[in-house]
Amino acid sequence: MVALSACAAPEDVEGPGGEDSEATFLQLATGSTGGTYYPLGGEIAQLWSDNIEDVEVSTFATGASVQNLRSLEGETEDDEGTQADQSQLIMAVNGVAMQARESAGPFADQPLGSPDDIRALGNIYPEVMQVVVGADSDIESIADLEGMNVEIGPPGSGTEVAARQILEAYGLDPESDINAYDSTFGDAATALGDGTVDAAFGILSVPAAGIVQVSASNEVRLLPIDGAESESLIADDPSYSPLTIDGGTYNGQDEDVVTLTQWATLYTTSALDEQLAYDLVRVMYEEAGEIGHDVGGQVQLDTAIDGLGDIELHPGAERFYQEQGLLD
Template structure:
C-alpha cells in the first residue's frame, strides 16, 4: 500500500454507531443566538477520548448558550464524521486535523470517494492534542514495533484516523498490515483495551489523550508497555504527514510505565459547515474556551486559546470563530 496521507484507512468504511448521549438544554446563562437550535455533535467510540469529552463539551454549550440544545453521539471518528457532516447528518464533529485536511483536498481516504462539497468544511478550533499510543503488555513479549510481525493487532475502527495512522506507522517500519500481521481487528479503543487484557490480541493502537481511562484501567491488572516510534521510521512518518509532530508521554503517566514514550501527535479539532450561523459559531467557540475549566475531562486542560488555530492546514476557519479569535488578539492566518 502506498499513500502519503494521514487520513487513509484499510478496507471498506462502514458504520456509525447509533448510541447517543442525551444532553440537557438548561440554558442557564449566556448570549441568545436564536430560537430552538438543536445541534448534534459526532464524536467517536465509547472507549476513546472523543465520546466522553464531547459529551462534556456538549453539556457546557447547552448550559451556557440560550436556546441551544446539543446532543453528543457516538460516531465513526474522523473519516466517518467528516462524511456525516458533509451529508448534513450532523452539525458539529470532532476530527483529527490531518484527516480534515485530506477531506478538503480530496486526498487520502477521500481521493476515490470525495466529499460532495469539500470546500464547505470549516474549522472552529482545536480541542486537545491527539497522541498515538501503541499499547501492549509485558506478557506478550513485544518490546518494539518490529515485534508486531505475526501478531494480532487492534488497528482502530474502520473509517477512523487511528486505523489510518496505524497502517502508516507499520508501513514506516516495513510491515504490511495485510500480509505481515497474524490478524487485524477494528474495535473501538475501549473494546481493544479489553481484548488486550484478555489476551485476545497482542497490541492495540489508539489516538487518545494521555492519560486515558482505558489504558489506566488496563494497567491495574496488567504490566502495560508503550511502544516507541523513533529513528528512521519516525523521520519517514513525519515526512509523509506534515501535520504530525513528535511527542513524548512522560514516564509515570501510567502505572508501571516509568520510561518516556516517544510517539507522535496531531490535533483533535472541532468542525462545522460554512452555513453554520456566524453568531452561533462565535458563541460555540467562546463558550468552549471560556468554560474549559468546567469541562470534567482531563483532556480539557489542553483546550487553550493560544493553540486554538494551530495546524489547521488547508481548512478555512469559520467567520464566526474568526471574529472571536480576533477579539482575543489571536491571528487567524
C-alpha cells in the same frame, strides 16, 4: 452529560431568539463510547446548551473522524448501525480532516462532495498515538508486530488511518503482515488485558482511561515511534508532531516514550451562522474549566489554531481569535 434534545439542522429553524422557534438545535458527532470523544463531546455540548441562549446541542456516538467528516454532508450511521441525521458539528483528527480536504487516504475512492466547504472552529486536545503491549511482551518496536494480532481501531476512525500509516512506515503491510482487528479502544484494551491480542493502537488523550484501566491489573508498555520512521511520517503528513509521554504515566511504563501526536479538532461547514460559530468557540474556551473529563485542562486557547493546515477557519471563529490576539 449528554444534552438530550430533538435534532434539527440549523437551517430548519430560526436562529437564537428568532420569531419562528425558541431554539436552534445542533448535533455534534463524537466517537465510540469507549473512547475520549464521546464523553468529552457530551460535556462540551452541555456547556454550549447551558451558556448560549436558545441553543441546544445533542451528541451521538460514531466511528469517529472519517465517518464524522462524511456526516457533515448527509446521513450517516451511528456506532450501533442506526441512521443518524446530518451533523452540523463534528470532532475529528486534524490529519484526517486534511485528507478529506485533499480527497486523499480514506477519501481517495469516495471523496466528499464539497471538501472545500469544511471549516475549522478550533482544537480541543492533543490526540496522541499510543501503541500498547504487555510489559512482559517481547515486542520492542512497531516492526516487531509482523505476524501478531493487532488492534488498529474501528474502520473510519483516526486511529485506523494513522495505524496504517505508521505500520507502512515501518515496512509492514496492514493487510498481510499482521492479523488486524478493528475494535473500539475499550474492547481493544480488554482484549490486550486477556491476551487475545498482542498490541493495540489508539489515538487517545494522555493519560487514556482505557490504558489506565487495563494497566491496573496488567502492566503495560508503550512502543516508541521515533527515528527515521517518525521523520518520514512527519515529512509526509505535517499534521504530525513528536511528543514524549512521561515514564510512570501507566503502570509498567517506567521510561519516557517518544511517539507522535495530532489534534482533536472541532469542525463544521460554511453553512453555520457566523455569530453562532463565534459563540460556540468562545464558550468552549471560556468555560473549559467546567469540563470534568481528564482532558478538560488541555482545552486551551493558546493551542486552538495549531496544525490546521490549509483548512479555513470559520469566519465566526476567526473573529474570536482576532479579538483574542491569536490572529492579526
